[in-house]
Amino acid sequence: MKRTLGTCYYPEHWPEEMWEADARRMAETGLTWIRIGEFAWSRLEPSPGELNFEWLDRAIETLGRAGLKVVLGTPTATPPRWMIDRHPDMLAVDAHGRPRKFGSRRHYCFSHEGYGRECDRIVRLFAERYGKNPHVGAWQTDNEYGCHKTILSYSDAAARAFRVWLQDRYGSIGALNRAWGNIFWSMDYASFEEIDPPNLTVAEPNPSHTLAFRRFSSDQVARFNKRQVDIIREYSDAPASHNYMGRFTDFDHFKVGDDLDIATWDSYPLGFLEDRVGADREHKRAFVRQGDPDFQAFHHDLYRAVGRGRWWVMEQQPGPVNWAPYNPAPLPGMMRLWAWEAYAHGAEAVCYFRWRQVPFAQEQMHAGMLRSDNADAPALLEARQVADELRDAPDVSAPQAPVALIFDYDADFAWTTQPHGKGLSYFQLIFDTYKALRKLGLSVDILRGETRDFGGYSIVSAPGLIYMPQDLKKALGQTQAHVVLGPRTAARNADMVIPVPLPPDMPGLEVTVSRVETLGLDMPMPLKGGGHFTGYREELEGAADVAVELEDGQPAVFRHEKLTYVGGWGDETALKRIYSEICALAGIETRELAGGVRCRDTDGLRIWTNYGAEPAETPAGRIEAAGVLLEKL
Amino acid sequence: MKRTLGTCYYPEHWPEEMWEADARRMAETGLTWIRIGEFAWSRLEPSPGELNFEWLDRAIETLGRAGLKVVLGTPTATPPRWMIDRHPDMLAVDAHGRPRKFGSRRHYCFSHEGYGRECDRIVRLFAERYGKNPHVGAWQTDNEYGCHKTILSYSDAAARAFRVWLQDRYGSIGALNRAWGNIFWSMDYASFEEIDPPNLTVAEPNPSHTLAFRRFSSDQVARFNKRQVDIIREYSDAPASHNYMGRFTDFDHFKVGDDLDIATWDSYPLGFLEDRVGADREHKRAFVRQGDPDFQAFHHDLYRAVGRGRWWVMEQQPGPVNWAPYNPAPLPGMMRLWAWEAYAHGAEAVCYFRWRQVPFAQEQMHAGMLRSDNADAPALLEARQVADELRDAPDVSAPQAPVALIFDYDADFAWTTQPHGKGLSYFQLIFDTYKALRKLGLSVDILRGETRDFGGYSIVSAPGLIYMPQDLKKALGQTQAHVVLGPRTAARNADMVIPVPLPPDMPGLEVTVSRVETLGLDMPMPLKGGGHFTGYREELEGAADVAVELEDGQPAVFRHEKLTYVGGWGDETALKRIYSEICALAGIETRELAGGVRCRDTDGLRIWTNYGAEPAETPAGRIEAAGVLLEKL
Amino acid sequence: MKRTLGTCYYPEHWPEEMWEADARRMAETGLTWIRIGEFAWSRLEPSPGELNFEWLDRAIETLGRAGLKVVLGTPTATPPRWMIDRHPDMLAVDAHGRPRKFGSRRHYCFSHEGYGRECDRIVRLFAERYGKNPHVGAWQTDNEYGCHKTILSYSDAAARAFRVWLQDRYGSIGALNRAWGNIFWSMDYASFEEIDPPNLTVAEPNPSHTLAFRRFSSDQVARFNKRQVDIIREYSDAPASHNYMGRFTDFDHFKVGDDLDIATWDSYPLGFLEDRVGADREHKRAFVRQGDPDFQAFHHDLYRAVGRGRWWVMEQQPGPVNWAPYNPAPLPGMMRLWAWEAYAHGAEAVCYFRWRQVPFAQEQMHAGMLRSDNADAPALLEARQVADELRDAPDVSAPQAPVALIFDYDADFAWTTQPHGKGLSYFQLIFDTYKALRKLGLSVDILRGETRDFGGYSIVSAPGLIYMPQDLKKALGQTQAHVVLGPRTAARNADMVIPVPLPPDMPGLEVTVSRVETLGLDMPMPLKGGGHFTGYREELEGAADVAVELEDGQPAVFRHEKLTYVGGWGDETALKRIYSEICALAGIETRELAGGVRCRDTDGLRIWTNYGAEPAETPAGRIEAAGVLLEKL
Ligand SMILES: [Zn+2]
Ligand SMILES: [Zn+2]
Ligand SMILES: [Zn+2]
Known part of the structure; x- marks a missing residue:
């Protein structure tokens, strides 16, 4: 084509x-x-x-x-x-x-x-x-x-449809009360008819309630x-x-x-x-x-x-x-x-x-x-x-990339429902990760959260995937790819409740998140060897190997064989360093790109772009400001 | 008196x-x-x-x-x-x-x-x-x-009166739909009864709608x-x-x-x-x-x-x-x-x-x-x-000033309706211009937008006058005064629609604004020879002489005979420089005032004031902090 | 116990x-x-x-x-x-x-x-x-x-109860109109039924109205x-x-x-x-x-x-x-x-x-x-x-402290109703004062505004107590303690009206607040000898001794015998200096504490705490980060 x-x-x-x-x-x-x-x-x-x-x-x-x-x-x-x-x-x-x-x-x-x-x-x-x-x-x-x-509407029409959606999902009001933990603060409902959209509540609504409303609202679009x-x-x-x-x-x-x-x-x-x-x-x-x-x-x-x-x-x-x-x-x-x-x-x-x-x-x-x-x-x-x-250009092409990054809208609903720290968002975490990969010169495929077949990838990254079904855990445990998890991976069940055993409860990786904290962005936590966690950090326990430590000696990244768990939100230096190391383990070549220069591979052609306002050098030659350079592979 | x-x-x-x-x-x-x-x-x-x-x-x-x-x-x-x-x-x-x-x-x-x-x-x-x-x-x-x-009320009484006002202005609903471009986004109305005040819309309302409501609201005060x-x-x-x-x-x-x-x-x-x-x-x-x-x-x-x-x-x-x-x-x-x-x-x-x-x-x-x-x-x-x-002081006096500056409330309604860049306001543009003139030691008259006789003025300045009727263009083209236009002069017709030919379409001045951009105030655009445009800039084409260029070589100010067009929002340095030059052309003497010292001329008397917290020197002698000095002319 | x-x-x-x-x-x-x-x-x-x-x-x-x-x-x-x-x-x-x-x-x-x-x-x-x-x-x-x-609810139930509360307090609508000054802006009411809670008004409501509603709302909780x-x-x-x-x-x-x-x-x-x-x-x-x-x-x-x-x-x-x-x-x-x-x-x-x-x-x-x-x-x-x-620790103990600080919720209602300068709050003023006292190593008792017996205290501090009943003035005038008043002490009557004679009208202290001003926190007013007033300052007249002057020579603190009036909001340096001096006059020993170290005395035991993230030295020895040290007295 x-x-x-x-x-x-x-x-x-x-x-x-x-x-x-x-x-x-x-x-x-x-x-x-x-x-x-x-x-x-x-x-x-x-x-x-x-x-x-x-x-x-x-x-x-x-x-x-x-x-x-x-x-x-x-x-x-x-x-x-x-x-x-x-x-x-x-x-x-x-x-x-x-x-x-x-x-x-x-x-x-x-x-x-x-x-x-x-x-x-x-x-x-x-x-x-x-x-x-x-x-x-x-x-x-x-x-x-x-x-x-x-997307989010709090109309009567939406309220009525939401109740029907809830009835379909939970079957009985008792099941919903149990799934959401409505005993907390006496929020039990006696019937679906009693449930309103979660707006204008005195304090924040039950996050299970909010997440359900977000899922419902998304389903209404589909x-x-x-x-x-x-x-x-x-x-x-x-x-x-x-x-x-x-x-x-x-x-x-x-x-x-x-x-x-x-x-x-x-x-x-x-x-x-x-x-x-x-x-x-x-x-x-x-x-x-x-x-x-x-x-x-x-x-x-x-x-x-x-x-x-x-x-x-x-x-x-x-x-x-x-x-x-x-x-x-x-x-x-x-x-x-x-x-x-x-x-x-x-x-x-x-x-x-x-x-x-x-x-x-x-x-x-x-x-x-x-x-x-x-x-x-x-x-x-x-x-x-x-x-x-x-x-005279080649046809449309998008060959499989060596690195896959999972982006899951449902995870974004959950993070939005409960960021836990001001300004934290799932999208930003994924985008920061994507940016780091791209600055390493890598082409990346995005995968949806429902993916179970990871064949052909050398690295699969799934940060922030707050709810992770068992079959996904299993698929990630069995793939030949290097898998990067954390922070906040599998931290909630399907109804926004913390699971026990504690997260991530990942087969093949003995790591437990024992405590979670968030901090202002002006309080970065330095890592030994360079980079920081910023904003979000987990205290980790476990028998896996510590791959990176915080300056204070606490574990920051755990690894067992091909499974890596990152216990915080890395800044650019930290992310590039962590993924460089995994690329080296996975045998993927990286090239660090500076300023506004980026590249991406298609079949037979590496396409270079320069978003900078000045010309720059690339391995394929000089590229003008706002320029495009096509390198034969 | x-x-x-x-x-x-x-x-x-x-x-x-x-x-x-x-x-x-x-x-x-x-x-x-x-x-x-x-x-x-x-x-x-x-x-x-x-x-x-x-x-x-x-x-x-x-x-x-x-x-x-x-x-x-x-x-x-x-x-x-x-x-x-x-x-x-x-x-x-x-x-x-x-x-x-x-x-x-x-x-x-x-x-x-x-x-x-x-x-x-x-x-x-x-x-x-x-x-x-x-x-x-x-x-x-x-x-x-x-x-x-x-001034702006969204009551039922206001809605009813607004509809009557619209009917008076447009005559038929078809004329209103055409004038506002309601075909855009299927916003056509079938009758005046269907029109509401422009609040609580999902996205911003049609700017023609908003401007009409502002004009109506103003008329209700009168x-x-x-x-x-x-x-x-x-x-x-x-x-x-x-x-x-x-x-x-x-x-x-x-x-x-x-x-x-x-x-x-x-x-x-x-x-x-x-x-x-x-x-x-x-x-x-x-x-x-x-x-x-x-x-x-x-x-x-x-x-x-x-x-x-x-x-x-x-x-x-x-x-x-x-x-x-x-x-x-x-x-x-x-x-x-x-x-x-x-x-x-x-x-x-x-x-x-x-x-x-x-x-x-x-x-x-x-x-x-x-x-x-x-x-x-x-x-x-x-x-x-x-x-x-x-x-023992002289009577009330306010002799005609050498410089006139047009201030038009309708232009402010239009800028408020569509600032195009965050924080841009017509009032501020006029006030910045006024400040520059006053810091040059000039006495200034403000004129309303309906003025057509500019007799007696050496300079008439009309920045930001976004709608300019033909007879005003004609009057400004024919006056003996030096006339300063731009930015955004005549950029819209009476109903907030971009005119064709493109603005300013000023007889006697071959200048066309081919494109408009706004930028954050932390991204000033330097002018050759000093000063900057900040926030707002127009790309200009035309056969008139380029009086000032941006550092990147693009034209910033055009001039033909007594008509000058300024294609951006000048900072204090830029404005003082542009108006100093025009004053020189117009044979008006300027004197640059520093800090809090200002002056204004009345019949036979120049009145100096010092808004500074320290004494200062003036051509008429030393003036105390918070002091007043009366200089005989 | x-x-x-x-x-x-x-x-x-x-x-x-x-x-x-x-x-x-x-x-x-x-x-x-x-x-x-x-x-x-x-x-x-x-x-x-x-x-x-x-x-x-x-x-x-x-x-x-x-x-x-x-x-x-x-x-x-x-x-x-x-x-x-x-x-x-x-x-x-x-x-x-x-x-x-x-x-x-x-x-x-x-x-x-x-x-x-x-x-x-x-x-x-x-x-x-x-x-x-x-x-x-x-x-x-x-x-x-x-x-x-x-606490504040604007429901119909609240409106009805508020009217009853007002009737109880004022007896007749004429008395209420007079007490609030409702003649101002024609806000007179003909009956209690006409009074609403003070929300959604065009401009700010009458501060007497707001304060009454806050008092009512507080009483409803009790x-x-x-x-x-x-x-x-x-x-x-x-x-x-x-x-x-x-x-x-x-x-x-x-x-x-x-x-x-x-x-x-x-x-x-x-x-x-x-x-x-x-x-x-x-x-x-x-x-x-x-x-x-x-x-x-x-x-x-x-x-x-x-x-x-x-x-x-x-x-x-x-x-x-x-x-x-x-x-x-x-x-x-x-x-x-x-x-x-x-x-x-x-x-x-x-x-x-x-x-x-x-x-x-x-x-x-x-x-x-x-x-x-x-x-x-x-x-x-x-x-x-x-x-x-x-x-093995001693029983519960809280011996009377040498210093008393009055905290009055009603004063906070009044300050909240009318801060007069952005961000000013009574709580913050009291807390700043408390912090200064504690940094001087002092144990402090908080007293409610209704206190009339100050026996046993060496110092009684009552900054910001905007309404001060006559019997409290009398009690403070007669106590053996050193008394610190101001700023804003007794600045309003019980209905949020400025009293005449002007404040503080304190028997035994010839000081009058002739004018009040507020300033941004980036405009501190330096005091001779160190420290600043920030945010809030009063112009003082009077026959008492000037204890502290502003750099510009105006009086900042007046004192007569054991009565001190502070005409502004002191920063930490100013507050520590003013209270150090009063402690010296009152014969109370102070010890300045740095960083996160604090102490408080119980019967026979001084309890040291270190909120710092590093170990620190105290007169009783070294204290670890996050440490507690018990010193026998
Ligand atoms: Zn055909
Ligand atoms: Zn008469
Ligand atoms: Zn029992």
Whole structure:
């Protein structure tokens, strides 16, 4: 499969007279994919039942005639205003108990059955009409599930659905009381009907309660998505996709992905650096016009796993955006670099968002490939360069990496429920680990928590996997790979209760976490030989070998044969050191990368990128600022 | 007209036996004006319809007999408790949807018609009774519109009035949908009835929606005020005024001022330094007992424009206040300095707030001219000194300045709606510019955005004027003055939509803003030759001459003949440098002032002030800490 | 009376088969007291009226048979879920107007009469059944009044009760209006029915209103508690107690204590250091595993006063807790040190919370004396060491100290109502003073504000006592002790109004506070001879001697004979200097203590503690890190 490019287009925003010239210019730029439709409900059904699809027919036909392929999005993220009159209680309710009003997007509760049926209806209209359209090459359900913190809703609809979900899971209220330990603080329930969502409680709610609500809320997304996919599949053979976002961890993307053919995501490196990478100001200053050197790569690897190998960038930042605390312009070359970073991780397509900057409404300050006045913007020129480069480039490829890192959304739910120390998050722990591996020059595969076959990997890392089922423990104990566990591995059972025997209770590794502590980030705990634990540390007992000690002589890392347990949150030095040693044991070559230089291997090609604002040297030669270097392997 | 002094007095707070002695002491201090009445509704009408005005008759008579003139305030900022029973829905509603309860002041929604009629009634009672009273020399409507963030109300009354306002402005819902770009995210409305205030939306609302609501909310204030003035004018020839505040930008003071004769404002230099000047801690430490050296001056110039030449300080800080985060005592001399700063800008009167410190309720820690125990407080002594100095001082004067700076509330609404970078505000941009001009020793006039005649000015500066009507562009293109535009000039149309051709689209100046970016304040962009752009920068294209370049070679300032466009937010060095150069081109002499020394010219007199805590040298000689120096011109 | 140890136990959390072994192990460890019952309502009354007390009978019997004594807690802090169905309006309402939902604990409003009667019923059931039980050695009412900010409730029940309370206090609405100064801003009320709790007002409410509501809310706690004690006393002779918390100042602990026999408190030195001591990061880093060296001592002295001499630690931190921002592990030895610190201040008993770490629900990460897997945790071993040491140690003792410090909850209500400067709090002022005294090596008694007999003290300190009744002024004027007043002493009358003559109006001391100012903490005001005033300063006039001057020559401290007035908030240097001088005048020996070393005198024994992480020298010899040293006197 050839690597491709694309864009997102909103024919309804522009006079119909412009469409044909737009389509021609897209094709001339070298684009293949055009996503349309996903916010157009109010123009397709201006009032309940009054359908007006002809303009969409013509738009698809115009694009198709230009040789472009359409990704058709279902419009369910933006129900029209009249929908609220039909279903006044469909609005999500925030944790403070306030309905989230009409006037932007995503103003619906995933649990509202009335709105669910409206979605069935509009999706069926789409699928019936375009299921066999030769220009529709793929589908997208809804848009960015979870954007604007929309997964957790405390509405009556959500409360009712939550009770049903609990009944399904626990069977009897006595079982739930026992599983959650509701005897504590006399929180016993006499029936499922008595259980509310866990908001506005006096003190924190029972973490078992919170975790259950997070799992329920995640399941509601998968259920909502599956309804759409099932309908689309009745009518169409084109692959179905959804566009995920960066660092959204409120629902299980793997579960949603199970019902889809392709995972896509929306990659905004500069916006994300400002608002979610979690870096300090120095790092932000260094990469303000380039984005964090690892954040995109991590998500590329994550969504390749979510898509079971098939994945795209559905929205690629094309210039300054409108929504971050600050909105800088990218360094020249970055729009090309980001695309190559995606291809390095196996992307089938990279679509820039959006075709032309729209001068009105919420995203008027969001750049496009074209300016509002229809002049070329820098993104168009860089996209054209990528298109030229792709012509002779190899096919899509993502060979198995030597190192696997488990990322489990359920673990993130549990850490979010109970971070135990201010600011601690599972995502950050995994991302810190990923960064360390990547700075060692390693290519990494992300695996979901349900993985049981680790064949082909030399190292499997599973830090922070707070609930670990027995069969996963068994699989990790039996794999030929080196396995890295801790901190907080297997620290809770399936219902957020501390297990006895104490964690990690890992067969083959005699280590017990006897006590856990958290500290401010300004109180790092030094390790003998370099590096620190910061924020989170476990006191370990056991008969395994001590591989690393704290300066005070307490054990920090235990190892027995191929099993390693890390009893704290390592800083960059500590993580690189621990994983270097394991790589050496596993016979994997590492190369330390400095500054903004990174690399990733595809079949026969090592793709180097330089996120730095200055040129740098690599083993394959000099690389420009914002540059890409392809090294034959 | 002689410059005068005054105070604010609450006879209802004190035993009637004290009134006569108070009046005598006021007169002896040299005061002319005594403002009364504005919070007294509950004593004038203790229950609905039960009127009790005799005490107010006597208070006015007592003051009048002592030779004092009364400014009579309408009491509508403090409706009595019984009013809430008559109009339970008159309370404003905050952005979270919570009614703002009784128990302090300003507990009303400007859009509530029932309360509007109650205000008509009480104002008519005032005007009928005192319209011809010889001791009532002026009127004040209400008190400090907007204090405690009371302009924006999300009540049902506001929602209803907003819909009417929208219908008036747009005529048809289709026109509104088109003007706002509601096709974006399917936000189309089918009728005006469907439109709510823009709060509690899931993501940010459409900026056109938010801006419209801000304009509506501002108009409601003007409408509320005009009702009172119209009634007063039926009965009285005395001038009508309102006391504005510092850095309140939620309503258009010029529009309110159009219906009044005199603008007054409440000047609290130390409180403002702490809570709204926006300075860093170093600056706050340097001026903690003096106030910012430019903040009062700016508002003096602003309100001179709002009052079309006639303006007062209605409340002058007399010592420590009660409401700032910290409440320091002024340096000895500051109460005199602040009065002279006001006269330097053309004030007709300076009234200290309040006569005597009241020992009870919310403002018990607010100093007065007298202490609670009736002893002289420092403000009384400094006021007496000013009174002595005024006896032989020239009349009120405010000659036209060489430099004009446009301040447009509507532009502030738009910037607040869409700052695009965290912490960016139009007010701050204008104030930074004002500060730079003042540090160059220049006297400045503030002009409203509706100005079209710039006759007599050598320089007209209009940074950040985000919407610029065609006739203003034309007027600025044709004036003989040097005109300074940018950043963000003419960047939106009247409905908050980016215009095409792209901004600024200024006749006579071939410059186009091709892209905009914002950055953290810790990422300043250096200019060749000194200074930086900080926070906000535009990429400029065009055929005009590049007057200043960024260090990286990109154009920063363009100029063609008398038109200059500044493509970023200059720091103090940059602004002083850019304006020094334009002053040189315009033949205006500048003198750089350091530390806390400032000056301003009146007819025949340059008035020097020293906000510093140490003596300083000026071209006119040495000036003491907290000192005033009058230099004959 | 011998000093004793104990723990808190939840038999309902564990299989009944474990109880006997637990009881035996408790006894073997040397424990005396076992607190049980306080969260068990849902198992004692699973549905309304369905009583199930047999398990509790057996639990008490099992403990008793092992020689242990039970502290029986009433379960009213955790009403079961069915209670909410019976009394839907019993939930407290937060300041934003939101009911605080079921799902944790303390979900009740103190003013709800329906819930009050339910409490009467369950307490009577407890008292009837166990009032004469030989194993029940003491009672505890409810649990940690005020935890999770539960004193102030804005419910309808609270509003109704508040009106009754106001009517009782003021008699007529006219008296209330006059006392509060409601004429200010037309806030007059026509009847008590018109008065709401002071939340959600537009600007701050009248401070008299806020203070009244705080006093009312405090009284509701005392009233709630007294109902329980009165019932218990009908049936039992065992002493009644309540477990207070650290730095809870929303209700008057002395008033609650008046109805109890013993005061107990819950001491979490590491959690408190992180979340409420108010120290800077450097101090937190130095004491992260030890806790603040003075915070526990202060509360020990406070609760000794609240208990009129009889007091315990009911919950002693046993390791990391679950609820602080960060949750570190104590240095080895600290669990012993904390116990000895308590005995040094006269504790009768120290009970570790909890016996065994519970693996489920909110406190699953809270350490116990045993781990979840039943292994010994460090706290058990240190408790056993203390038990051994107690065997030959002297009896409980707390001889009168030479220095008394008045702590008055009502003053804290007033400061909280009106701090006048950001971050200023009465508690902090008292605690800073306490810290300075303790760093001078002094033992201190805390006295309540109602104290009138100061016999036996050499120094009585009463800073910040904002309302001071005439008879207290008189008592302080007549005592033989040196008396230290100011800042803010007697600055308000009983209704939060500034008195005239101005404060402090202290017989025997000609000092008047003519003006007050507050400043940021980064603007300290230097004193001649060392130290600073920070944050808060008063301008003083008077005929007394100036004992300390500010660098600018203004008076800072006045003294006349044995009366000293301090006109500002001294930093550590200033406070130590001022009190050293007074100690010298009073003939009290001081010894300056550095780092983490502290001492306190009991009968015949000076008990030294070292909160430092390194060994230190004392006059009595070397003391280890986390060490305790007993010096014979
Ligand atoms: Zn076709
Ligand atoms: Zn008269
Ligand atoms: Zn027995």
